Amino acid sequence: METTYKRLIAGNRAWVERKLKADPQHFDKLAHSQSPEVFWIGCSDSRVPANEITDTQSGEIFVHRNIANVVDHTDMNVLSVLDYAVQVLHVKHVIVCGHYHCGGIRAALGNNHYGLIDNWLRNIKDVYRLHQQELDAIKDADQREDRLTELNVIESVFNVCKTSTVQNAWNQGKSLHVHGWVYDVAKGHIKDLGVNVRDNSDLGDIYKFDF
């Protein structure tokens, strides 16, 4: 355990040296401010690091991660990070990125009792209920899990769009696109689910705000 801990510090030192060798001003530039164009909402899974899988650098992606990339409108954490990303950082894109082989999705599909997390996973069970007809028609268990992973991303995309923060930004004429992606941990590829929301026209009337 101690070795793991020390390895991380040593890794940090080596990384700083490599960065400075490539660009002596690297950290000076980052120290002043950040202006990422992308806000990423992903899963906490250790196999899905936003910068690494998109081959991007520090400063390029503002990140929020939780178990199974859920966007719950009562979660002050995700709402606060989203609000800061949109209103202060003026990001151009919000990306919800789920991933296949997600432990959270698998747990939500089952009936095991895990503890506190059961309440969090209920958000995903609700996604299942909303799409039960489609999901129950898929006989293969792995395919059904993959589809729930995709539908959970799409619901999170629309949960982002339903927020007052995002609708307010659109009303102010800001260019803000919300996307849904799924990362395949077995292949390394990102799949764009083709949901690309840029205004509130696709929201049900009940969710639209009058400004």
Ligand code: CO
């Ligand atoms: Co996951």
